[in-house]
Amino acid sequence: MTVLGTRALNRATLARQLLLDRADLPPAAAVAHVGGLQAQEPQEPFVGLWSRLRAFDPATLSDLVTGRGVVRTHLMRRTVHLVTAADALAWRARHDPMLRQRVMGVYRRELHGIDLDELAAEGREVMADGVARSMSEFARALADRRPDVSPRALGEMLIALVPVVQLPPRGVWRTRAGVRNALVSSWLGREVDPPAPADLDPVGEALVRRYLAAFGPAASADLRAWCGLAGLPRAVAAVRAELVSFRDERGRELLDLPDAPRPDPDTPAPVRFLPAFDNALLGYDDRSRIVDDAHRGLSVAGVRVVLLDGRVGATWGVEGGAVTVTPLRSLSRAEHAGVDEEGRALASFLSDGEHDRVRIGPTAG
Structure with a gap:
């Protein structure tokens, strides 16, 4: 099996992340290509796209945010990501168990004994009026029945249980605004895609392909580090026949799409300024x-x-x-x-x- 050295992997990552050559892509296509941009700092995606696209106009990304073409929502690793509306709808249900587990890992004592399905139903009822609220405002509306649980714990779990997006003007160029949440279904006009049957994982398989297109060649541990999902071995196994394999210098198996770019290791790499929490770094275990x-x-x-x-x-x-x-x-x-x-x-x-x-x-x- 071919061994790919560190420099070869570096140039592959730069090419996949549009950091070797700036791309002539519309911002929405670039956001989709890189699998979303981590965005808990609202202005950072603008720098991320400036470093990746030729003649990037920040107004085009602002228009996508206000026009509902891209959304800010909790997904990979339970962090806020800027993703296309289509990806938010397709990916959210697949991330649900991970989102719940990560919140429970932080607030297990406070949330012990809480009926999460009941909490989710109450949260949806509160949000059904379409009014955008902060997380603490949502939590306070549910706190009367749960006086022993902090609003923070209730709010964090509610965001994990119920698909929501953070509304503009947060995430608009040069605009400071607090977080206001609304149901995905209210903002995008339909519910997120339902979970697949237990014996199928089409979204997981799509995530594997999308990850490798944006970050490959990579190991299964890298895939997990990017998305935070534990249950992808079956998805990897399902698409393995489509993939090619390599080894890194540590002996790890790396998987990749057969026709994805793997530039010559001696390809010159330009200076690039990356924003905070860029997935070009965070998207890997190694x-x-x-x-x-x-x-x-x-x-x-x-x-x-x-x-x-x-x-x-x-x-x-x-x-x-x-x-x-x-x-x-x-x-x-x-x-x-x-x-x-x-x-x-x-x-x-x-x-x-x-x-x-x-x-x-x-x-x-």
């Missing part, structure tokens, strides 16, 4: 293809990173109207110039062309 072990914690800490030669080589932020970059290692002259050029373009994007200032600081530590 993240060594894109980040050194010493910096692995950056990916889960909400730190924005810069890819240098395809790997995490710096962090970035915005301070005093300028994009500030902190290298994690010494930069070559060419890398310094590349960071400055891409950073200026990002600063111009973030400021609507008002400035393009970049400050590259000394190496961290």
